[in-house]
Amino acid sequence: MSIDGRITVDALFHDKSGTARLKVLSLESSNGYTSGQVVRITGTAGTAATTLTFTDYRDASGAVVSLVNTRKLAYSWSGSTPRKLNESGTTDFRLMSKSGEAAVTNLDGTQPVLQLMAHDTTGTYTVIIWADD
Amino acid sequence: MSVEGRISVDVLFHDKDGTNAINVVSLQNATAISTGTVAVASGVVGTSAVSVLIDPTTYRDASGNVVSLTYVNQIVFECSAECTVEESSGRAWTRCPANGVSVLGTEQGGIDGFVVGPLGSGTATYTLVMYGS
Numbered sequence: 001m002s003i004d005g006r007i008t009v010d011a012l013f014h015d016k017s018g019t020a021r022l023k024v025l026s027l028e029s030s031n032g033y034t035s036g037q038v039v040r041i042t043g044t045a046g047t048a049a050t051t052l053t054f055t056d057y058r059d060a061s062g063a064v065v066s067l068v069n070t071r072k073l074a075y076s077w078s079g080s081t082p083r084k085l086n087e088s089g090t091t092d093f094r095l096m097s098k099s100g101e102a103a104v105t106n107l108d109g110t111q112p113v114l115q116l117m118a119h120d121t122t123g124t125y126t127v128i129i130w131a132d133d
Numbered sequence: 134m135s136v137e138g139r140i141s142v143d144v145l146f147h148d149k150d151g152t153n154a155i156n157v158v159s160l161q162n163a164t165a166i167s168t169g170t171v172a173v174a175s176g177v178v179g180t181s182a183v184s185v186l187i188d189p190t191t192y193r194d195a196s197g198n199v200v201s202l203t204y205v206n207q208i209v210f211e212c213s214a215e216c217t218v219e220e221s222s223g224r225a226w227t228r229c230p231a232n233g234v235s236v237l238g239t240e241q242g243g244i245d246g247f248v249v250g251p252l253g254s255g256t257a258t259y260t261l262v263m264y265g266s
Contacts, residue, residue: 005146009234011209011262013138013171015195023195025138025173025262027209029234038146040158060148060156074144074160082238084225096225096238101207102142102162104236105227106215128144128160 005033005130007072009104033130039065041127045083045116052114052127067131070107076100077116079123086115138166140207140264142236164207166264172200175260178216182250185261204241205265209234210249214257217250228252241265 008030015023039057057065077083077097085095085103092112095103107129116125141163148156172192174185187202194200210218210227211234218237219226222244229235249259 002149003146004149006143008141008143009209009236010141010143011139011234011236013136013166013262013264016135016137017195025171027211027234027260027262029211029232031233033146038158040160060150074142076160076162082240084240093227094219094223094225095227096240098238099164100162101140101164101238102144102160102236103227103238104142104144104234106230106233106235108228126160128146128158130146 003033003036003038005038007031007074007104036130036132037065037067038128038130039067042125044122044124046122047119049118050116052116054129067111067129068133069109070111070129070131071109072104072130073107073112074102074104074128076102076126077123079119079121081121083119083123084117085127086117087112088115136166136169136171138171140164140166140209140236169264169266170200170202171262171264172202173260173262175258177256177258178249178251179256180251180254182248184221184246184248186246187263188245202263202265205239205244205263206241207264208237208239208247209262210237210259212257212259214255215252216257216259217252218261219248220244221246221248
């Protein structure tokens with residue numbers, strides 16, 4: 001099963017007072033993907049630390065998707081205070097998200113061991129991982 | 134000086150074979166920002182890590198005032214070669230691809246800055262946009 005996709009980030013700020021000395025800050029990145037593998041892990045997490053597994057994810061053909069060379073990860077958490085997603089195998093990243101704000105990171109090519117750290121509220125999470133194999 | 138802006142992330146993948154059982158995985162978030170403070174730090178990182186302070190920053194707004202941050206909600210980071218950026222506390226960190234952009238929520242309080250670190254042996258230029266209050 002082949003895939004098509006994109007990861008786009010667009011950040012823009014400007015001073016809104018005054019007209020003559022307006023400053024604009026922007027960062028933008030858009031990458032298209034036409035090969036590789038992708039998995040999604042989503043669910044509801046309680047307050048305890050939770051290990052996320054994606055070994056049972058299936059593509060549209062019903063085939064189990066397994067990742068080898070993981071390259072990109074996006075994460076969001078619905079709660080109003082930041083919850084950390086840890087990579088507990090090699091500490092490749094430590095991401096924070098709140099209120100559905102997405103965090104995006106590169107991965108080092110190894111299969112991450114994902115753990116939502118303990119938190120004071122319950123909520124829903126979504127993780128998407130793309131691998132180039 | 135007040136600001137207006139957005140941080141948008143759009144991640145979407147779909148199977149491109151078949152029509153009846155197509156799988157779509159997506160994670161999209163667009164945060165419109167009409168209050169708060171934003172600052173940008175840019176420079177060159179070599180073999181040693183670079184510290185970026187949030188109070189004060191080296192950034193000046195359109196009025197010429199130095200911008201300081203007490204809390205940072207989100208950062209957006211761009212670099213010319215693969216780098217990491219982390220809270221100075223080490224509680225959150227992300228890996229950014231060469232010529233790409235990463236987005237990271239933070240623990241918001243209790244940090245005094247960020248640390249930009251290189252993953253390779255060369256140098257990289259970086260831009261770090263910090264949004265907070």
